[in-house]
Amino acid sequence: RWQGRDLSARRYVYVWADGVYLQARMEDQAECMLVLIGATPEGRKELVGFQVGVRESAQSWRELLVDVKRRGLSIAPEIAVGDGALGFWQALDEVFPGTAHQRCWVHKAANVLDKVPKSVQGAMKVDLREIHGAPTRAAAEAALAVFVEKYGAKYPRAATCLTKDREALLAFYDFPAEHWDHLRSSNPIESVFATVRHRTVRTKGALSATTAKLMVFKLVMAASKTWRRLKGENQLPKVVAGVIFRDGTEV
Numbered sequence: 480r481w482q483g484r485d486l487s488a489r490r491y492v493y494v495w496a497d498g499v500y501l502q503a504r505m506e507d508q509a510e511c512m513l514v515l516i517g518a519t520p521e522g523r524k525e526l527v528g529f530q531v532g533v534r535e536s537a538q539s540w541r542e543l544l545v546d547v548k549r550r551g552l553s554i555a556p557e558i559a560v561g562d563g564a565l566g567f568w569q570a571l572d573e574v575f576p577g578t579a580h581q582r583c584w585v586h587k588a589a590n591v592l593d594k595v596p597k598s599v600q601g602a603m604k605v606d607l608r609e610i611h612g613a614p615t616r617a618a619a620e621a622a623l624a625v626f627v628e629k630y631g632a633k634y635p636r637a638a639t640c641l642t643k644d645r646e647a648l649l650a651f652y653d654f655p656a657e658h659w660d661h662l663r664s665s666n667p668i669e670s671v672f673a674t675v676r677h678r679t680v681r682t683k684g685a686l687s688a689t690t691a692k693l694m695v696f697k698l699v700m701a702a703s704k705t706w707r708r709l710k711g712e713n714q715l716p717k718v719v720a721g722v723i724f725r726d727g728t729e730v
Contacts, residue, residue: 481696482528487551491517491527492715493661494578496561496571497668498534499675512695513543513567514668517556520719522712524667526699527552531688537566544574557718558654560665562586563644582647584611585664587640594637595630603630603637611663615726616652654718656727657711671702 500511511534515527528547532539555575561567562583571578588607592600606626613619623645631638641648651662661667675698709715723730 483550485551486527486547487553489517489527489552490520490554490719491525491552491556492520492718493518493658493709494527494556494559495665495667496540496559496565496567497665498532498565498567499668499672500534512672512692513539514672514699515543515547516667516671518661518709518715520715522709522715524703524706524709526703529695529699531692533566535564535566537569540565540567540570541573544570548574558650558662560662562665563590563647579650579653580647581650581662582644583663583665584648585666585669587644587648591637591640594640595634599630599634606630607641611648616649617726619649619652652726654724654727655711655714655729657714658709659727661709667706671699671706674698674702 494515494517496513496515498511498513511532512529513532513534514529517525517527519525528543530539530543532543555577558579558581559567559571560581560583563586568580571580584607588604591607592603595603606622606629610619610622610626613622623641627638627642651659654662675695717729718724
């Protein structure tokens with residue numbers, strides 16, 4: 480009933496997407512839960528949809544997005560947040576072409592640090608924080624240029640990994656500053672699934688795909704009762720109304 484519910488009265492200003500692998504023994508090792516969480520104009524977070532699919536597959540994500548659109552979610556979200564490796568972005572552009580892309584900084588930082596020796600990671604982490612913690616887009620661009628100058632020659636793979644998604648990493652600057660913490664990462668999904676993983680690991684992997692799906696659904700629904708609202712929810716109606724923000728401030 481939940482998966483077939485009518486969404487025509489719903490509006491999601493922001494969405495977070497992630498594919499979450501559970502350690503429960505599901506039939507196909509490559510399968511994972513594709514999860515979509517949305518923020519309403521009132522600032523509440525809701526589970527929009529989820530299904531078992533392949534994380535990197537645009538087709539799996541397309542099926543999920545087409546399904547929520549078919550059930551009435553006609554207005555595209557303003558921005559979507561997710562990891563760079565997902566097939567989600569291709570599917571999003573096809574189903575909701577007007578939605579802005581924001582890459583998750585937590586995933587991106589992990590990918591960048593993965594390309595350098597342990598001895599460099601501490602300093603590099605601080606430099607990455609200088610970029611996404613900058614008060615304006617111009618300051619972030621400047622910090623990014625410093626990063627490339629500092630590490631580009633010796634660690635070109637790390638510099639390329641960061642710069643290829645430059646636009647999508649800085650998209651949050653076009654939204655209210657109160658929402659930056661929410662938009663910089665797909666953490667809303669990660670934090671929810673920390674409790675789900677804990678439960679599924681406890682069951683010693685004796686779950687079929689269907690049981691795992693049902694269990695995840697019940698756990699997420701129970702967790703959603705305690706989800707905190709977005710900070711600065713009074714800014715959301717402005718975003719919905721199409722007010723332009725530059726560096727987090729209303730223009």
